[in-house]
Structures are given as C-alpha cells and as structure tokens.
Amino acid sequence: AQSVTQLDSQVPVFEEAPVELRCNYSSSVSVYLFWYVQYPNQGLQLLLKYLSGSTLVKGINGFEAEFNKSQTSFHLRKPSVHISDTAEYFCAVRGAQKLVFGQGTRLTINP
Amino acid sequence: DAGITQSPRHKVTETGTPVTLRCHQTENHRYMYWYRQDPGHGLRLIHYSYGVKDTDKGEVSDGYSVSRSKTEDFLLTLESATSSQTSVYFCAISETGGYYEQYFGPGTRLTVT
Numbered sequence: 278a279q280s281v282t283q284l285d286s287q288v289p290v291f292e293e294a295p296v297e298l299r300c301n302y303s304s305s306v307s308v309y310l311f312w313y314v315q316y317p318n319q320g321l322q323l324l325l326k327y328l329s330g331s332t333l334v335k336g337i338n339g340f341e342a343e344f345n346k347s348q349t350s351f352h353l354r355k356p357s358v359h360i361s362d363t364a365e366y367f368c369a370v371r372g373a374q375k376l377v378f379g380q381g382t383r384l385t386i387n388p
Numbered sequence: 389d390a391g392i393t394q395s396p397r398h399k400v401t402e403t404g405t406p407v408t409l410r411c412h413q414t415e416n417h418r419y420m421y422w423y424r425q426d427p428g429h430g431l432r433l434i435h436y437s438y439g440v441k442d443t444d445k446g447e448v449s450d451g452y453s454v455s456r457s458k459t460e461d462f463l464l465t466l467e468s469a470t471s472s473q474t475s476v477y478f479c480a481i482s483e484t485g486g487y488y489e490q491y492f493g494p495g496t497r498l499t500v501t
Contacts, residue, residue: 311489320478320492321431328488367431374438375421375446376482376490380430 279304279372283379290358291387298353298382300368309371310351312342315381316364324366327351338362360386391415392493394479400499407466409496411479413459419482420462421490422446422454424475431478437462469500 284299302310309328313321325336332344342353351368363386369376391414401407411420421436423446433446435454443454451473453465466473476497480490 309488313492320494321480322492323489326489374419374444375433375436378431380428 279306279370279377281368281370281377281379283366283368283382285382286380287383287385289385289387292360293357295356296354296358296362296384298366298368298384300351300353300379302349302351302368302370304349304370306371308344308346310342310344311369311376312336312340312351312353313367313369313378314338314364315367321367324353358384358386360388362386392479392481392491394477394493394496396496397494398497400501401469402501403470404468407469407498407500409464409477409479409498411462411464411493413462413481415481415491416459417481417483417491418459419484419490420456421480421482422452422462422464423478423480424448424473425478425495426475434464434477469498471500474498474500 280303282301290296311326312324314324315321325334327334327344335341340355365381365383367381368379393412395410422434423431425431432448434452437443437456455463476495478495479493482490
C-alpha cells in the first residue's frame with residue numbers, strides 16, 4: 278500500500294528566508310508524486326508533479342522539489358518566501374485509482 | 389482552471405436531516421472523488437467514482453452514500469446528518485485515477501447543529 282508522511286505539521290519562517298517542507302513516501306508501484314497548495318478558504322491547486330525523468334521538478338510560484346528514490350523523499354523547497362506563500366501544503370503519491378495525501382504542512386511567513 | 393463547481397457552497401442543517409452535496413464538472417474526466425477536510429486530519433477520501441454508476445468506498449465512508457448517473461455529476465448524500473459530519477467537503481476530478489493530478493473544486497462548508 279502507498280502512504281505519505283509529512284514530517285512537519287507547521288513550519289514558521291521569516292519573509293525572504295529559504296524554506297523546505299519535507300515529505301517521505303512509501304510505494305510498491307511506479308512512483309508518481311505531487312505537491313498541492315491550499316490558500317485560506319480555497320480548494321487545493323497543483324504546485325508541481327513528478328512522473329518520470331529529471332529528479333528536480335520545478336513548479337509554480339518559484340517552488341521546486343527533488344525526487345530522491347534512495348531516501349524515498351520528495352521535499353519541497355523555495356529559496357526566498359513571500360508573505361503570499363502562507364498556506365497549507367500537501368504531498369501526495371499515486372495509489373490505486375486515486376492519490377494518497379499526507380496530513381499537510383502549514384507554512385506561516387513572519388514579516 | 390478546471391471546470392468544477394460544488395453546490396451549495398455553504399450549508400447549515402440540523403442533526404438527523406438528509407443532506408445532498410453536488411459536484412459538477414465540464415471536463416469529461418472519468419474519475420471523481422469526495423473528500424472531507426478537518427483540522428488535524430488533512431484530506432480524507434470518502435468515496436470515489438471511476439465511471440458512470442461505478443463507485444467505491446474510501447477510508448471514511450460510513451454515514452455517506454454517493455451516486456453518479458451522468459459523467460458530469462457526482463452526488464454525496466448524508467442520509468441522516470450528525471454533528472461529526474460538520475466539515476469542509478471537496479470534490480476532485482482526474483482523467484486517469486492515480487496516474488495524473490487531481491483538480492479540486494472550491495469546497496462546501498457544512499455545519500450540522
């Protein structure tokens with residue numbers, strides 16, 4: 278069975294600082310991985326995805342993630358965050374006919 | 389943006405009453421999903437559909453039923469609402485199940501008093 282663990286439930290950072298949101302996965306099938314963002318009072322929208330190819334994936338709003346097969350990780354990074362990045366972030370892995378989501382990481386940006 | 393709408397967007401109902409939430413898509417995607425989101429629990433899958441009249445249970449299906457009579461509509465019914473079903477409900481669609489991304493609707497905030 279597939280599973281996702283997001284290692285931090287909350288991450289506070291200062292504006293313009295770098296950030297890393299951690300995600301580890303478990304999967305017995307070909308790995309497809311996703312990061313979603315949820316801004317306050319909105320639905321989820323796709324940030325980026327890894328299906329195959331380059332292990333460094335670039336997404337929207339300056340985010341990127343690196344697929345590491347040996348460490349079964351797919352951490353999300355941004356070199357300099359902005360107040361507008363305040364949101365909840367979800368990591369997901371391909372499952373049988375569906376996606377399996379992590380519990381989410383709440384990113385808070387302090388001025 | 390993917391064409392997904394949910395109705396109603398907000399609803400307050402009393403314990404014991406039936407409630408139906410509607411998800412409508414204009415993308416002709418095969419898969420449709422219902423999730424609930426609660427603080428501390430992330431997203432939990434309630435039911436999903438892999439075609440017209442084809443549905444399956446998710447991890448928190450007790451107390452919920454679904455129906456899909458047309459490709460574009462996926463209904464979630466709470467037969468007798470309870471306070472534990474107070475939540476935000478999201479619908480999502482996908483072309484190919486777990487192989488590609490899901491697109492999410494704006495959500496329905498349901499309060500059961």
